Amino acid sequence: MSGERGGLGLVLRVPRPGWLWRGAAAALLALGAVLGAWRWAGWRAAGRRRRLQRIGTVLRLFVYPVKSCRGVPVGLAQVTAMGLRSGELRDRFWLVTKEDGHMVTARQEPRLVLISVSCEDGQLALExxxxxRLCVPVKLPRKNPVRNCRVFGMDIQGRDCGDEVAQWITTFLNSEPYRLVHFEPSMLPRKSKDIINLFRTTDEVAYPDCSPVLIVSEASLDDLNTRLEKKVKIENFRPNILVTDCSAFEEDTWEEIVIGNVKMKGTVCCARCILxxxxxxxxxxDRKEPLETLKSxxxxxxxxxxxxxxxxxxxxYFAVDKTGTIRVGDPVYKWVPVDQ
Known part of the structure; x- marks a missing residue:
C-alpha cells in the first residue's frame, strides 16, 4: 500500500516517483512551447517593425478642377480617396467633351491650359x-442632363454644365461644339486597375488619367532643365504635389509615404506624352521638347x-491609403525597416 496513515485516520497518498518525472517533463515541454512561440512572435514582430525616414518637403500643391485647364496652387489640401480637394474644387472633377461625350484634353486643344479656374460662393469661375469671366454653379440643377462620356476608352458619366459655358469654351478654342460636364459623388468612378493592372481594385478616379495623386520632385525638374536649351516649368508636368529636399528621380523608389496625416502608396511611374x-x-x-530629351x-x-x-x-503615381490634410511645408516621410 503506497500511503501513510495520519493522525486523523486519513490516508496521505504519496505520488510515485515516475509520475513526478513525467509531470515535470510535461511542464518543461509546455514552458518550452510557450517560450518558443514568444520568441517566434518576437522575431516576426521585429521583421515587421519599421520607422519613418524623412525624404523631402512639400514645396507646392496643385488642384486641377477642369482636366487640362490651368492648375490652382493651394497652400493646404484635403487628400481624398479620389484625389486632392480644396474647398469645392476637386481634382479633375470637370471635363471638356465633344458632343458625343468623348473627352477633350490639351493633347487635342492646347489652349485649354490657358483657362484659369477658381471657386467662390458655390460658383466655378472660368477666365x-x-x-x-463666366461662372457656373458647382451644384448643378437636376434638370441638367447626365451625359455618358468616354475617358481613354472607358465609360463614365458627367452632368452637363449648360449651354452658356459650352458656348464660352467653344468660342475661346474656336473649335467644334464642346460641352463641360461635372462628376458628382453619386456617379460611378473609373477603376484605376482597369487602366493599369498594378493598381488595386479599391483605387478609383473620376477624370484623371489613372491615379488620384501625382508626385514630382523639384530635383527631377532641375535635372531635366540642365539638359534643355529652353527651360520648362513644373506646370508642363501638372503634378499634384511638388517635393523638394530630395535627389533627382528619387520619387521613383517611394513605395509607402506619409505626409501630414495622409498615407499613400506608390504604384507606377508617370509615362509622359505630347501634353x-x-x-x-x-x-x-512644341511637339518635341521636353519629350524628346526625356526619351534620351x-x-x-x-x-x-x-x-x-x-x-x-x-x-x-500614388494611391491613397489614409485620407487627411496636407500643407505646403509638410515633411515627407517613407517607411523603412528599423535596421536602416
Missing part, C-alpha cells in the same frame, strides 16, 4: 484671355515595356 510639350503660358504645342535618358527598363511602352518616365 481666359480676351474672354469675359508635356504644351507651353503653359502660351498654349502653343528616362525610358523604362525593357522588362517594364509592357507597362510604359516607349514613353519616358517623369514623376510617380
Amino acid at each position: 481666359a484671355p480676351e474672354m469675359k 508635356t510639350t504644351v507651353n503653359p503660358d502660351t498654349g502653343v504645342m 535618358y528616362r525610358l523604362c527598363d525593357p522588362s517594364e515595356r509592357h507597362i510604359y511602352k516607349s514613353s519616358p518616365l517623369f514623376g510617380r
